[in-house]
Amino acid sequence: MGFELNGTTYETDEDGYLINIGGWNEDVAHHLAEEEEIPELTEKHWQIINFLRGYYEEYQIAPMIKILIKAIMKDMDLSKRDASKMLYELYPAGPAKQACKIAGLPKPTGCV
Amino acid sequence: MSDTPMMDELEKGPWPSFVREIRRAGKQSATARDLINILELSYKDKKTHWKHGGVVGVRGYGAGVIGRYVDDPVQFPGVAHFHTVRVNQTSGFVYNTKGLGEIMDIWDKRGSGMTNMHGSTGDLVLLGTTSEQLDPIFTDISQKGWDLGGSGSDLRTPSCCLGPARCEYACIDTLAITRECTNYYQDELHRPAFPYKFKIKVAGCSNDCVASIARSDLSIIGTWKDDIRIDQDEIANYVKGGGIDIMKEVVMMCPTQCIDFDGTKMEIDNSNCVHCMHCINKLTKALRVGTDQGATILLGAKAPIVEGAMLASVIVPFMKLEEPFENLKELIEALWEVWDEDGKNKERIGEFMERMGKGEFVEAVGEQLADGECGIEMTSQIDMINHPRENPYIFYDEYLEEEG
Numbered sequence: 001m002g003f004e005l006n007g008t009t010y011e012t013d014e015d016g017y018l019i020n021i022g023g024w025n026e027d028v029a030h031h032l033a034e035e036e037e038i039p040e041l042t043e044k045h046w047q048i049i050n051f052l053r054g055y056y057e058e059y060q061i062a063p064m065i066k067i068l069i070k071a072i073m074k075d076m077d078l079s080k081r082d083a084s085k086m087l088y089e090l091y092p093a094g095p096a097k098q099a100c101k102i103a104g105l106p107k108p109t110g111c112v
Numbered sequence: 113m114s115d116t117p118m119m120d121e122l123e124k125g126p127w128p129s130f131v132r133e134i135r136r137a138g139k140q141s142a143t144a145r146d147l148i149n150i151l152e153l154s155y156k157d158k159k160t161h162w163k164h165g166g167v168v169g170v171r172g173y174g175a176g177v178i179g180r181y182v183d184d185p186v187q188f189p190g191v192a193h194f195h196t197v198r199v200n201q202t203s204g205f206v207y208n209t210k211g212l213g214e215i216m217d218i219w220d221k222r223g224s225g226m227t228n229m230h231g232s233t234g235d236l237v238l239l240g241t242t243s244e245q246l247d248p249i250f251t252d253i254s255q256k257g258w259d260l261g262g263s264g265s266d267l268r269t270p271s272c273c274l275g276p277a278r279c280e281y282a283c284i285d286t287l288a289i290t291r292e293c294t295n296y297y298q299d300e301l302h303r304p305a306f307p308y309k310f311k312i313k314v315a316g317c318s319n320d321c322v323a324s325i326a327r328s329d330l331s332i333i334g335t336w337k338d339d340i341r342i343d344q345d346e347i348a349n350y351v352k353g354g355g356i357d358i359m360k361e362v363v364m365m366c367p368t369q370c371i372d373f374d375g376t377k378m379e380i381d382n383s384n385c386v387h388c389m390h391c392i393n394k395l396t397k398a399l400r401v402g403t404d405q406g407a408t409i410l411l412g413a414k415a416p417i418v419e420g421a422m423l424a425s426v427i428v429p430f431m432k433l434e435e436p437f438e439n440l441k442e443l444i445e446a447l448w449e450v451w452d453e454d455g456k457n458k459e460r461i462g463e464f465m466e467r468m469g470k471g472e473f474v475e476a477v478g479e480q481l482a483d484g485e486c487g488i489e490m491t492s493q494i495d496m497i498n499h500p501r502e503n504p505y506i507f508y509d510e511y512l513e514e515e516g
Contacts, residue, residue: 080305
């Protein structure tokens, strides 16, 4: 599976995650967001994408959701519950499913 | 010869057969037919042909659907997608036929028609559908008043025994507690944000028909504080009836030997009773649970993964549980707070408690509870030690202070 964007072909797995993480760029993010029915990537969306990519670059693994939520609590000055709600408002199908995909991270593993 | 000889083998014999059930579903469903085919191949190759996981879900929820794909979708198109949908069961599994009929109509239309009633967490599990059908299924079941259950690192669907709906032993309203926990913790149920899964099971008495002590992180078991009620006339009737040898089957079986029986009259030393319920189960007409009822809260049961299997251990010996269960909620939230703060990825609360040490864990939860409105006090106590220390190389704080 895969898609073509600006003359480049991007390979994805059956859930639509990029196979080659290095191939990611902002246009790819916009394209993936569209496929996920997120009409616009706002500043808050980008905050999460950037956090995910930064974390992945450092640790080579997607963060636990609670770490992501703690980062949102700090960045956006929210309570834990509100941070979790905000995350699902921005990415309605869930941070693992949508945010990681749009950020170009590989599919999170684990028993879900 | 049949295409699936090993599957045929599993249909033989007088006992129930899952193969026979799936084949029956296969009369209508190509999915069920391919399920049998792929299982035959798995037996032949001695390896599973299901791929690990898969990230699927419905909009707005991070839990409730478990993705499954096969590694050879071309050969087995019927099970190319075989996602599982967990539907939140009713408290105590009390359904009416109309409700079940509605679920099955939706499932025949949008899925394989196969179910697992119920999964070990308690959910009404719908087996086998495709990614495209997930959101429509969610819409359909929501319209009929159902909701999805938990999956992944979240609060799993709370479940309970039948409790006061049918059972005279129930010391707490298990159904109400389960319903309240489910409704109150919707965020935690649908949006995984814990270190790992967290299961709550509620049993009405220490017979523990839901096996909460072995299968749930937080086990709530009904109990009583006062004395077992004895009806001496009924004891006399048991003696007269002769259907049971009270001495052999009841008195001698008491784990703490706290029953005194002279052949006509029974006395129980309640201060030594461990509430195992054996005598009450045996002499149903003569003995009843006490009237000052509440629950014991236990923590930490789990199946083996990181550590071996663990049974739950008591964290609150007795707690009154009455609607709206504010004290229980405060306790649950305090436990989550401590676990969430320092728990490692994929570390159950029981393992976390072991790693931290129960004393320290209890103190940390106690600190959380100190700010609460219910005034629950929790401190570590000497009774919690189940084995004296073997390592003599311990330096106490006082010792270090003296050394300066």
